[in-house]
Structures are given as structure tokens and as C-alpha cells.
Amino acid sequence: MNRVIRPQFLILFLLISFSCKTNRDSTPQNINKFREDHPQFSSKFETRLKGIFKEKELFGDFIFAVVDENGLAYSFAFNREILNGKESSLDNNSPIYIASGTKSFTGTLLKILEQKKILELNKSLHDYLPQLNYNDSIDTENITIKSLLNHTHGTFSTSMTWKTAFLGYSGKNEELINDLNTDFLLDPSGKFRYSNVGPIIAGMVVENVTGKTWKSEMKDYIFTPLKMENTSANVSDYKLRDIRPSLTVSNEKGVIEKGFYKNDITMHAAGGIISTVNDLSKWLSTNIGEGTVLLNKNSWSELHTSTTSQDREYFTYHRSGYSLGWDVAEYQNEKILTRFGGLAGISFHMSFMPEKKVGVIAFSNDNRAYLLPHLMADYAYNLINTLPADSIFRSEKPKFDKSFERENEIAYPKDSQILTASNDNDKIAGAYQNAENWPAISIDKKDDYYIFNWGILKGKIYKNEENGYFSNLGVLTRDFEITNDTLLTGSLIYKKAKE
Known part of the structure; x- marks a missing residue:
């Protein structure tokens, strides 16, 4: 549609047009408010990122967003094409694989089903999935649904993990249950032990109890209510060329491998969602504001509070606990809930600070730069929280540099x-x-x-x-x-x- 734009409204029109292009579903008012509250944020953040792209000669994509309880507040999409002034299809509606970011969705789905009195998280595998019995070597009455979600169930199966994550299988839960019953390990300590196994079994519980698949229930109870219209647990819902791929890159040979190595059968409850920044901003905003579209206040509290302890360091985050799908950690003396994920070159970061009511989404797909989403998330938080962001960035960047160089020097076959x-x-x-x-x-x-x-x-x-x-x-x-x-x-x- 053609329009005549009066000169006095040109600047306002451009600002609103850019905001709407950045996120068709967000409110320009929220984006403009963030810009007014943090006038130096975009220039500082984007200059830092462009500097890293030039310094490291990065390939692939970087997508970033700041989210608050009102929705998307800021976003930026960047890659080598954009750096060189070329056209790129990369934007906030580009499909990205969120890998283990899926676990936060699965925990929420199970909590929704509990709130609807369809199941109880404190009940056991014996109650909801009796056909999984570990060849009668494990008392499944002692394995609760909650323990599946917070990684304290203690069980592991190599064959089930490889089939669901990488290789594929028949698609029937019976095959995976057979693998679990015949090929398993057990840690009876009840301590936190992170893996894909628990959430995948929880997905089977959902199907056994409701008669519908985890994928179907995810759509009905989370994607549709939040109007996440470009989010799915099926690769086949997208054109493969549109999904941002994994990139394997080396200093010697440049891009060695490029592709997306998932299909419908390997999209599972521990790592099986494709989404967009626009859609994920709705999800993260709902978590930040504890929106009643999905859950009541008490249910959100358990989702965002530690249900078991851990004592681990990852990059700059000290993890002290795990809820039903989020690592509970601390960064710069602030509580932060994080959910990261990766596959081949893909690195995904999603986090929020409950007290500050702000969160971050970040994605990159150059395998050498798997710490880049975390480094830039930290920089964003420090800018927003008016900390000495540049000084902190300089102290954190050597960790990124070291990991980058290690990946960059890997020798690949000739x-x-x-x-x-x-x-x-x-x-x-x-x-x-x-x-x-x-x-x-x-x-x-x-x-x-x-x-x-x-x-x-x-x-x-x-x-x-x-x-x-x-x-x-x-x-x-x-x-x-x-x-x-x-x-x-x-x-x-x-x-x-x-x-």
C-alpha cells in the first residue's frame, strides 16, 4: 500500500517502521520505552558485537533480544552478510533450534497438567508408566515425575539417548521403553545428574496419561495460548532451508560442514523445539511476569524455585539449584534463571533475572563461538543494570577467546x-x-x-x-x-x- 509521509512525521515513521519490522508482534511502545530508558544500549551493544565479528572473522548468524514483562524490548540480528552490506534473510522470524531450552517448556507443560489435576508431580513412574520397570531391577515407585524433571531420578540409557538425540528410531515409545528396561545405568544417590533422559521419560508419561503426544500437548497448552504461531516441535513444519543451520568452521578451511541435523523423530521433550525470537519473547515475557494465561502464581513459584541443589560453574554463572526446567544461578550478585542448549555449531541462551524483570535470548551457529551468546548476554545485563559493563566485558572475554581458539585449531579431515x-x-x-x-x-x-x-x-x-x-x-x-x-x-x- 502506497502512502504519502509528511516530512514532520518522517523520523517517527521510520522509528515505528523499524520497530514493527523487528518484531511484528511486539508493541512499538515497549521497544521505544527501552530505548528511552537505555539510550546508549543499542550503540554500545552493537559496536561490541560487530567488533567480535571482525576480530574473529565469524561465519554464521547471531540473533539477540532483550525481553521484559511487557514483551520484546530490543533485538538485533547480525551475520557476515549484514556486516558486508549484503542482503540477508536473517531476522526475528528466522526459525532457530533451541536445543535444551526445550526443557523449560517441558517442565512447564507437566506443571500445567498438574494444575489441571491430570497428573501429580509427586506421584511415581509406577503410577503413570508401569511398563517402564527396568527389568524389575529398580523400584519405580521411588522415581517421581518431579525427579524426572529436576534430574534426580538417577537413571540413564545410552541407546535411548543416542536414538532420540542423533540417530532416530521407530517413533514408538515401546522401543524406547524396551531400551530403558534392558540398557540402563542407575545412580541411587538422588543427586542432581543432568541428562536428556528424565524429560524424555516425562514426555512419555504425558502420552500415557493423556493419550496425546508431548508435541501435541505442547502446542495445545503452551504454543497456542501464547500465540507462538511460528513455534513447533516438528522440523517438517518448516522449510528446511529456512532453519538456521549448524556451522562447523576451522581457521584452516573456513566452513567445513553446514546443515541441520534433526528431523521429526529426533525432536524430543529434552531438546525438540524450533522457534523464533518473536515467539520466544512471548514465552520469556510470560515467565518474567508469571502470566496467568498458563499458570497461577503458586505454580510459577515452583517452576522458578530450586527443587534440588547443585554446585557448578558454567562460564560466568554459579549454579546452585535446578527447578523443573531452569538452572537457578547467580551472576553479578543477581539471581538468574538460565536455560542453554547446543547442537553441533548451534549455541542457544535463554535467561532472566526475576528481581530485575528482564531477560535475554541469544543464538549463534558458528561452532567456534559457542560462548558468544553468554558473553553478549552478560554485556547486555551489565549495561541494563548500570554496572561497569565494558570493564566486566574485558575481564570475561578471555574465556571466550580461549574457547574460540581451541575450536578454531581443531584439525578436520583433508x-x-x-x-x-x-x-x-x-x-x-x-x-x-x-x-x-x-x-x-x-x-x-x-x-x-x-x-x-x-x-x-x-x-x-x-x-x-x-x-x-x-x-x-x-x-x-x-x-x-x-x-x-x-x-x-x-x-x-x-x-x-x-x-
Whole structure:
């Protein structure tokens, strides 16, 4: 629609237009208020970030937002294209994978179901998922739903974890329950032990109790009420090219791998949400303001208060507790609730300071810069809280520099190491099966090289120095050996299927 803009309204129009473009769902008043309250924030923050991009010659994207109880207050999207004055599709509506940020959603969903008297968090696995019995070696009456959410249940399963996070499986809970019943470890101490296992089992509990999947209930009870219209637990709801990918980068070779290594089957209750800054600002704002659209005041209190203790340091945060989905920590003498996540090059930061009523969302996807979202979140908090932000930044940046250099110097396989096609090498091609129900492996010849397929992952095959093979599968590198018709990878034994 064409409009005539009077000169005296030009500046106001540009400000409002920029705000609306930044976040179509936010109120320009809130963004303008933050700008008025913190007039130096944008120039200082953006100058710092641009400086890091230039200094480290970063690839990939960086997306950042400040959120308060009224919604999005500030946002900034940046990448190498924008730095060089080129067009970029990156903005607040770009789909990003939030990885373990999902756990805060899952904890909230279970709390909503408790408030609706559909289940009780203090009841046990025996009550809600009796088919999970750990081969009668663990008394599941002692494992509460709450302990699943706060990582004190003590159980672990390698096969279930790998299938749900990386490789894929049949899609049926029965397969995962069988893995848990037959391949498990137990720490009976009741101490905090972080993993994906608890929230994933909690997702199974949701399905067993309600008859609907965790993904469906997440949409009905959280995404739809908060009008998070661009958020989903299914990769298939997006065009793959639109999802900001993982980038594996090295000093020597630049971008080595680029891709998004999830599909619907590996989107789970511990790490299975794709969203946007615009949508996530609604989620974070609801947590900050403890909005009654989702929960009452008492329910929010348990979600934001430690339900178990921990004593850990991560970057600049001292973690003292864990609620039902958030790490409870301290930064610069302020209580801060954090939920971070990562996959390959993706690094996601979501946090808020309850007393200050302010929070941060940050995302990057250059694997060397996995601490960048945390470094810039700290800088933002210190600017907002009128602390000596530049001085603190200079004291924190060496941790980022050290991690960056370590990642930047990793040696990746050279093209000369690719296993080239030959009559002799053709012998390894074929399908391989595992007797313990791990996903199948196949080796396929393509042009003049070979592809290693393991579940949903795949990558070129390289020859290693030990006379074996390896493949970079995007999210992991896997070594393997083949002798006659037996493929050995780690402790897993695969047999070649007869043609």
C-alpha cells in the first residue's frame, strides 16, 4: 500500500517502521520505552558485537533480544552478510533450534497438567508408566515425575539417548521403553545428574496419561495460548532451508560442514523445539511476569524455585539449584534463571533475572563461538543494570577467546583422506544390522567415494591412520572398523546383511 509521509512525521515513521519490522508482534511502545530508558544500549551493544565479528572473522548468524514483562524490548540480528552490506534473510522470524531450552517448556507443560489435576508431580513412574520397570531391577515407585524433571531420578540409557538425540528410531515409545528396561545405568544417590533422559521419560508419561503426544500437548497448552504461531516441535513444519543451520568452521578451511541435523523423530521433550525470537519473547515475557494465561502464581513459584541443589560453574554463572526446567544461578550478585542448549555449531541462551524483570535470548551457529551468546548476554545485563559493563566485558572475554581458539585449531579431515572408490573398497558396501536394536548402518557408493549412513545421519567415509575408517556425521564423528562381514563401532557390533 502506497502512502504519502509528511516530512514532520518522517523520523517517527521510520522509528515505528523499524520497530514493527523487528518484531511484528511486539508493541512499538515497549521497544521505544527501552530505548528511552537505555539510550546508549543499542550503540554500545552493537559496536561490541560487530567488533567480535571482525576480530574473529565469524561465519554464521547471531540473533539477540532483550525481553521484559511487557514483551520484546530490543533485538538485533547480525551475520557476515549484514556486516558486508549484503542482503540477508536473517531476522526475528528466522526459525532457530533451541536445543535444551526445550526443557523449560517441558517442565512447564507437566506443571500445567498438574494444575489441571491430570497428573501429580509427586506421584511415581509406577503410577503413570508401569511398563517402564527396568527389568524389575529398580523400584519405580521411588522415581517421581518431579525427579524426572529436576534430574534426580538417577537413571540413564545410552541407546535411548543416542536414538532420540542423533540417530532416530521407530517413533514408538515401546522401543524406547524396551531400551530403558534392558540398557540402563542407575545412580541411587538422588543427586542432581543432568541428562536428556528424565524429560524424555516425562514426555512419555504425558502420552500415557493423556493419550496425546508431548508435541501435541505442547502446542495445545503452551504454543497456542501464547500465540507462538511460528513455534513447533516438528522440523517438517518448516522449510528446511529456512532453519538456521549448524556451522562447523576451522581457521584452516573456513566452513567445513553446514546443515541441520534433526528431523521429526529426533525432536524430543529434552531438546525438540524450533522457534523464533518473536515467539520466544512471548514465552520469556510470560515467565518474567508469571502470566496467568498458563499458570497461577503458586505454580510459577515452583517452576522458578530450586527443587534440588547443585554446585557448578558454567562460564560466568554459579549454579546452585535446578527447578523443573531452569538452572537457578547467580551472576553479578543477581539471581538468574538460565536455560542453554547446543547442537553441533548451534549455541542457544535463554535467561532472566526475576528481581530485575528482564531477560535475554541469544543464538549463534558458528561452532567456534559457542560462548558468544553468554558473553553478549552478560554485556547486555551489565549495561541494563548500570554496572561497569565494558570493564566486566574485558575481564570475561578471555574465556571466550580461549574457547574460540581451541575450536578454531581443531584439525578436520583433508580431502586426501577420503576413501576413494575401487573394486577392493567396494567390498565394504552394503547393509549392516545390530542384534541389540540399534539403528541400521549402510555403506553406499556414490560417484568416486562412499557414504556412511547411520540412522538419520550420513557422511563421507575417510581412511584413518590406524587402518580403519571414520565419518563426519555433522553432529558427531564416528570411527569404525570392518573385518570380513563384521563392522565394529565403539562397543557396537554390526553384521553385514546377506544379499
